[in-house]
Amino acid sequence: MKIERSSLCHSDLSVIDGSRIRPLPMALGHEAAGTVTKVGTGVNDVQIGDHVVLVFVPSCGKCRACNAGRPAPCHRGADANTSGDLLHGEALLRSPAGERINHHLGVSAFSEYAVVARESLVVIDKDVPFDIAAMFGCAALTGIGAVLNTAQVSAGETVIVFGLGAVGLMAVMAAAGIAGTTVLAIDPLAEKQELALRCGADHAAGPADAADLVAAHTDGGADVAVEAVGSGKVMETCLGLLARGGALVSVGLPHPDQTITTQALQFAGQGKRLLGSYMGDSVPSRDIPL
Template sequence: MTSAVLRTSDAQRPYADSEPLTLEQLPVPAPRAGEVLVKIERASLCHSDLSVINGSRIRPLPMALGHEASGTVSGVGPGVQGVKAGDRVVLVFVPSCGHCKACAGGRPALCHRAAEANGAGDLLHGEAILRSASGERINHHLGVSAFSEYAVVARESVVVIDDDVPLDVAAMFGCAALTGIGAVIHSANVTEGQSVIVFGMGAVGLAAVMAAVQIPGTTVIAIDPLAEKQALALRCGAHFAGPPAEASDLVAAHTQFGADVAIEAVGSARVMEACLELLDRGGALVSVGLPHPDQMLNVQALQFAGTGKRLIGSYMGDADPARDIPAYVQMWRDGRLPVELLHTDTKPLAEINQGLDDLADGLVVRRLFTCDAV
């Protein structure tokens, strides 16, 4: 099978020239107990992939990249239940074990066993199964490795969906929609009549906008430096949109004392600091983006105890994928979540390195790839 493999995090831009991802031929692995073999139909390029490319997220190399995808089950290993060959599935990058402290407490997105396996490049039920033609270990990306013709994943990494959901749409429910919608519904717990400002109109930020406008009486402000993304945010339902320089004026004009909720989907400590200043007393800043590990916050500590402001971390939107993906898909069916607006275009996997440049430059929201043999 053809897979996009990362062997160095030192590649320089433009990535179309340095080609950090190489298309390699790997043997198709057989699923072990508790695992599923999936034919990847569509794989999305996400900023989390880019963070591994540029070294912001340290992962063991070599690694077969990609984590947001839809596919068709080709086979299952021993003991797998609830999934069969031919099923369409959305892949999920946190395969919750169901037994650890986080899972037992109703927060499967924070599964301890999944975090350990994902960090090591392994799968939930065993060590990495991918190998090069010469037998070299190839690490898995977030238990998925979707930039490939096939992926072996834990049963817990797939959610079965109905055949009526287009594959392009389905792919985006595994990360962008799950994270952005969950940040609003679960992490921030936005309630009727609140004001919400969202920074960063990538796929996650736009999904957050879509979710926030579904709550009655909300005022939703979208912030992005690119006029094209401001316009897309308005198409997704935002009531107001503008560049970062106008954020303070927009909040002053359309809220009484400040925003009730700020969602930071950029991945910047400086933007997080700016968000805190725009909050009303008792407001919540929800951190969704992935800043470089070297970035540090420099804020007045008194804001928290003195004004009741809250800083909330949101990983995968605090989602329960088995529960939330079907619910979000139904919202899409009902016309309330136009996730298709996130889809910029679809390209062959051979153009993956150019896709990295286009994503970094803000030229695409979600570029999907077909992962057929090259």
């Protein structure tokens, strides 16, 4: 397939700085959209010329997670992604000297062309611009999915989002689209706070003012906190800003060395929940068209 647009996602940097352990050398890039130029034997539901969004978890459709309708934690897809292979076979990329180059999340979109598994793409309408479509391969699935699928935010709840990059802004938009929600957006950069307000946040502030913002606009704390920074310390802060029964959704990618320390009684004693959200618990074939 021809890569038409590829976004620069922080997860690509996470491979470079060691936050995500992956075999090197690796051709990076995973948040992308493109045009199908050739299909392999046995692929009958994708046609040459189709516009597609690339998906960074190539779910096998057969494992326990896939059979339960949760393709994001597919272990066969995870195994292939971790080893730098494709879902149905080992890596195809080679350097001019014949050295193996690993695939990034089955996509490797920082290129003109890519070979991907059928399970790594979703066909989309051709009137969707490629620069917008690319965002749905990661940022939209992760940020929107964190709100709608993982947290299952209900009408009238208060949602606070820490970290206003692409994923955080998608979470802001998703929460703002639910009736009666109050959306609080937190980031140290003023320009990102302004973006969040344009995306539907009711209030935005820097991290130092987060506690005051929650106190002013909630009755005892936020119902849901979305941590899109990738920081153990921010996760600890989020837990402290939740109301009784509230949920922290972790979507950022902290470095493996990071830990969190918190009062254990918050969970059984106050009913708080810590929810991991990989790919926004999305079903790409359902959620991207939606």
